[in-house]
């Protein structure tokens with residue numbers, strides 16, 4: 147039976163993770179879960195972000211479920227670089243998977259799009275690009291200061307994530323992959339991405355392909371999000387585009403994410419895109435839907451496609467049944483989702 | 490009297506530029522304009538993109554008005570790097586200015602925003618960052634290929650564009666500047682931007698400031714574009730954010746842009762954000778509003794604030810008077826705008 151590590155984290159993290167576990171237990175009884183105390187609270191208490199011993203223990207699990215980490219008093223970068231990105235890189239989680247659907251029952255910000263019309267997934271590269279941490283500075287705090295950030299792209303890293311996008315597209319109805327980059331300005335990395343894309347596309351004649359510059363894609367995600375099926379892009383572009391996709395489908399409060407190592411050599415990690423939301427923490431009013439959708443991605447990754455589909459359908463039922471303006475209770479939503487999922 | 494260089498360019502470029510000139514002539518008679526033949530057509534005919542002699546001639550003008558360059562048969566990067574970016578860098582156009590307003594009469598894609606509520610300007614850095622062209626690759630077309638792109642940021646370049654943003658904010662009602670970067674991941678460049686921002690902010694206690702990560706800003710531009718006044722950001726982030734801002738305010742068809750050298754050492758360049766639109770070229774149906782708004786930015790930059798304000802007001806009158814669905818004729822719109830501007 148699957149063994150998962152649970153990092154509930156800070157703020158609303160523990161509340162929403164509790165619901166995700168409730169739903170997992172309902173559809174797949176017997177999953178073994180071990181809790182790990184990581185995040186802002188531990189950092190404040192001990193100064194530790196991710197001890198090597200914990201990293202080694204996490205590596206022994208089949209997957210990681212994370213709630214949210216951080217609070218406004220942790221200096222920027224500490225938990226991002228020290229925990230989240232550290233895990234993505236250490237566990238070679240090269241597929242950062244972010245589905246966006248405009249669910250029936252959810253009112254998005256766009257006047258031009260009807261619920262049900264948007265169903266896309268961004269396959270964001272997770273281990274390269276500007277996230278490599280290859281930068282530096284000289285003459286700090288003088289008028290001569292210069293600072294650099296380098297985007298590192300390997301054929302190895304680019305091709306494997308593109309390949310993953312095509313595999314996912316073939317499991318979907320429209321079978322379409324859009325490559326997003328900025329080949330007209332970032333000519334070196336852009337050329338590598340474009341050539342790797344063309345090579346993988348040639349192996350998949352049954353998949354429709356297109357290319358867009360990142361600025362155009364950002365625009366079309368607002369004006370015509372319906373046009374996208376699978377989008378594959380680099381680490382930083384993916385960071386930006388997935389937040390736009392979340393925004394047009396009801397906000398990051400509903401957005402799920404998986405940092406996936408498709409080879410299974412290391413565990414993949416699943417987490418809602420929203421943060422720890424300290425303002426509403428402890429009140430039992432956080433929406434657990436994004437955490438539960440992340441649990442569905444986890445189940446799918448562990449080979450339980452059927453259980454994953456039931457959880458996703460449960461979320462659909464929950465959202466379709468909501469009356470706008472009615473306040474929600476975190477635990478009640480979790481109970482309902484678990485109920486729908488086994489019905 | 491001002492001497493401007495006109496690069497009408499390809500596709501609808503000449504059609505919309507003709508209207509911009511009509512409006513300039515109406516509000517500021519006597520401007521001397523010299524036409525330069527640059528763009529896809531010239532490239533196809535002669536193989537030339539921007540001969541040094543032309544660059545030198547352009548340098549002798551007070552400003553450049555550009556329509557649109559490009560067509561689908563020019564290889565990506567040729568005109569972008571060889572013409573547009575070449576001019577931005579050669580003429581040290583470090584302020585890339587992109588205002589976005591949701592004009593009364595224009596229906597944007599957002600259900601949540603009313604015309605008149607959005608009025609922001611992005612001050613995008615124009616001469617540094619990932620646009621520096623500092624990249625390369627090794628082992629091309631082998632499995633070992635690696636490609637890099639380097640973002641170069643200098644205190645000199647960052648501070649001057651931030652300073653420009655604050656100066657602009659002080660001329661506006663809300664006096665607010667939002668810095669957008671990704672300091673939690675791009676820690677070196679992010680730190681330089683953040684420290685330069687703090688230093689300039691300290692000199693302007695009457696300006697309200699805030700900081701947002703680029704992913705959050707991309708999201709808020711969709712969910713709450715009303716919150717922004719002046720946004721200052723790096724070259725690539727600005728490229729993406731300005732297209733989102735254009736999308737939520739009715740599309741790039743209405744978006745104006747200025748690549749400005751505020752010192753006046755070299756000419757600034759003004760152009761609509763839209764492309765050459767070959768599909769509708771020559772039909773006299775292109776909307777010249779973005780070109781005319783770009784002309785207003787040009788007039789403002791040359792010190793004719795009053796003429797600029799009249800042109801901007803004329804656009805407001807034109808857009809407010811449009812009946813959705815009624816086809817427009819490029820030249821008639823130009824005539825009306827010229828009329829409104831001198832009324």
Ligand SMILES: CC(C)[C@H](C(=O)O)[C@@H](O)C(=O)O
Nearest residue numbers: 226227230231385673674704
């Ligand atoms: C927290 C931050 C490091 C992270 C990222 O930039 O990837 C976040 O924005 C995300 O999208 O998961």
Ligand SMILES: CC(C)[C@H](C(=O)O)[C@@H](O)C(=O)O
Nearest residue numbers: 330331361569570573574728
């Ligand atoms: C054409 C391209 C080089 C340019 C850019 O990336 O700056 C364009 O997208 C813009 O925004 O002016």
